[in-house]
Amino acid sequence: MAEIVAGFGMPHNPGAPALVLRDGPQSETARYYAEMAKELAAAAPDVVIIFTDDHFNTFFLDNFPTFAVGIAETTSGPNDQTPMPHYNVAVPGALAAHIRDGAIARGFDIALVQDFEVDHAVMVPLHFLTPGMKIPVLPIFINCLAPPLPTAQRCFALGEAVRAAITEWPQPLRVAAIGSGSFSLEIGGPKIPVGDRAACTPDPQWSQHVQDLLGAMRIGELVAEATTARMLRAGNIGGELLNWIALLGLIGAHKPVNILPQDDHGQAFVAWRWN
Amino acid sequence: MSVFAVNKICRDALHDLAFREAVKRDPATAIAARDLTTEERNALLAGDVAWLYEHGCHPFLMSYLTRWSLFGLRPAVYTERIRKAHDARDD
Numbered sequence: 001m002a003e004i005v006a007g008f009g010m011p012h013n014p015g016a017p018a019l020v021l022r023d024g025p026q027s028e029t030a031r032y033y034a035e036m037a038k039e040l041a042a043a044a045p046d047v048v049i050i051f052t053d054d055h056f057n058t059f060f061l062d063n064f065p066t067f068a069v070g071i072a073e074t075t076s077g078p079n080d081q082t083p084m085p086h087y088n089v090a091v092p093g094a095l096a097a098h099i100r101d102g103a104i105a106r107g108f109d110i111a112l113v114q115d116f117e118v119d120h121a122v123m124v125p126l127h128f129l130t131p132g133m134k135i136p137v138l139p140i141f142i143n144c145l146a147p148p149l150p151t152a153q154r155c156f157a158l159g160e161a162v163r164a165a166i167t168e169w170p171q172p173l174r175v176a177a178i179g180s181g182s183f184s185l186e187i188g189g190p191k192i193p194v195g196d197r198a199a200c201t202p203d204p205q206w207s208q209h210v211q212d213l214l215g216a217m218r219i220g221e222l223v224a225e226a227t228t229a230r231m232l233r234a235g236n237i238g239g240e241l242l243n244w245i246a247l248l249g250l251i252g253a254h255k256p257v258n259i260l261p262q263d264d265h266g267q268a269f270v271a272w273r274w275n
Numbered sequence: 276m277s278v279f280a281v282n283k284i285c286r287d288a289l290h291d292l293a294f295r296e297a298v299k300r301d302p303a304t305a306i307a308a309r310d311l312t313t314e315e316r317n318a319l320l321a322g323d324v325a326w327l328y329e330h331g332c333h334p335f336l337m338s339y340l341t342r343w344s345l346f347g348l349r350p351a352v353y354t355e356r357i358r359k360a361h362d363a364r365d366d
Contacts, residue, residue: 056336057290061282081289145335188338190328190362194354198338232364236334 002095002169005275006043006176007251008036008129009214009244011267012052013182014120017084017127032260032269033128039258039271040129045176047092048130048137049162049250050122051243052180053144055080057119065111066150067158068141069103071096072114075139079117084127090136095169099138102165108158113141121180129178142246144181144239152226155242156219159249166250179247181240183207184266189236201266203234208261210241211268217255219248235266278331280310281319285336288345298345322346324353325360 010033013019020030040048057080059065076088103110122139130137140162143149150158166175184203186192191202201207213222223245231238251272260269284306287294297305302320311319318326324337334357340348348356 056282056286056333060286061279061333146333186334188334188336188341188353188357190325190334190357190360192354192357194351194358196350198341198350198353229364 002166002171002173002175004163004166004177004251005045005174005273006039007179007247007254007272008040008176009179009247009268009270010036010125011182011262011265011269012121012124012180013265014078014080014082014124016124017082028262032262035258035260036269036271037129039273040176043174043176043273045135045174047095047173047175048126048135049140049175049177050125050137050180051140051142051159051178051246052118052121053240053243054141055119055121055145058113058116058141061146064143064146065113065141066143067108068111068113069096069100070113070116070118070139070141071100072116075116075118075137077118078120078123080119082120082123084120084123087123087126087133089126089133092136092138095173096138098169099140099162099165102168103158103161106161106164108161110140125178125180140246142242144242145237147228147232149228149231149239149242151228152223152242152245155246156223156249159246159251162246163250163252177247177250179244181243182235182237182265182267183210183241184234185237185240186235187237191235201235201264203238204263204266206230206234206238207263207266207268211259211261211270214256214270215259217253219253222248277310277312277315281315281327281332282336284309284319285332285339288343289339295343295345299343302346319346322348322352322356324348324357328357328360
């Protein structure tokens with residue numbers, strides 16, 4: 001029977017790979033991703049599930065799923081000109097189809113996508129965590145960017161449904177999961193200050209608060225507080241917290257073993273391991 | 276719902292190099308065949324990102340325009356203008 005062995009939350013800034021190349025392995029971003037990579041290696045997963053938000057690259061507004069699962073044998077990316085290596089990576093297609101079946105049976109009508117690439121939200125975390133791309137990756141897409149967003153309650157329940165499906169998988173399999181994204185980030189919107197960057201962190205306090213709730217395992221409060229209005233006040237990309245909330249539904253009640261904050265950037269790196 | 280067409284122009288600026296170069300050379304000609312309202316076309320050519328934001332264009336997609344200063348939108352110009360948009364999140 002498959003088992004879930006670890007969970008990770010982390011940002012996916014498209015500039016991170018180039019930043020680390022420039023600033024070296026002792027830079028904060030390099031060290032924080034390395035900490036996550038170390039925990040992932042120790043968990044020794046056979047498969048990684050990643051809850052991710054597509055930034056209008058894999059999908060567009062002509063056809064934009066609230067939830068979708070990638071069912072294929074391979075994918076590649078990034079498909080959005082992020083300055084980093086281009087990777088091909090295996091997808092556990094049979095498991096992905098099993099998860100879609102199980103989720104639909106539990107009331108989640110997840111869209112199917114079978115011929116797809118992925119953008120920086122998948123490839124930046126993988127670049128640092130599984131640089132050889134030897135671990136198959138199963139992307140589950142959540143609309144975090146184009147309101148109306150799904151509710152936090154619904155995303156948490158999606159994670160629970162995915163967990164239930166995984167535990168019904170008959171073969172032994174170690175599954176780790178990632179929630180990809182930031183807590184406070186505005187890109188191109190009215191909250192950014194005048195200057196040379198079209199992005200900012202409007203609400204570092206919200207980022208700290210989210211981490212406090214994660215650290216204290218006050219997940220019910222986090223889900224209740226993470227309304228669309230609250231998340232978007234923290235920035236028009238603040239809905240990426242939904243990827244983390246789906247992750248929390250998937251992994252169940254566990255205390256993080258490591259929380260590495262970057263509150264100036266409205267984000268954090270968090271690892272959960274329990275066996 | 277032709278705001279879709281503005282969002283599509285922003286996306287194409289990232290993904291379609293020939294289109295991006297065409298916008299750099301001659302913005303009005305590059306978007307001539309796009310299905311825009313007169314107001315949208317004028318706002319885009321004027322770089323009026325506050326108006327476009329208030330009419331539903333996605334700011335993440337619009338921010339692509341600053342990478343190549345398309346429609347005159349250098350980052351300093353874009354950021355100065357977008358701040359003047361009405362932000363429904365503050366209502």
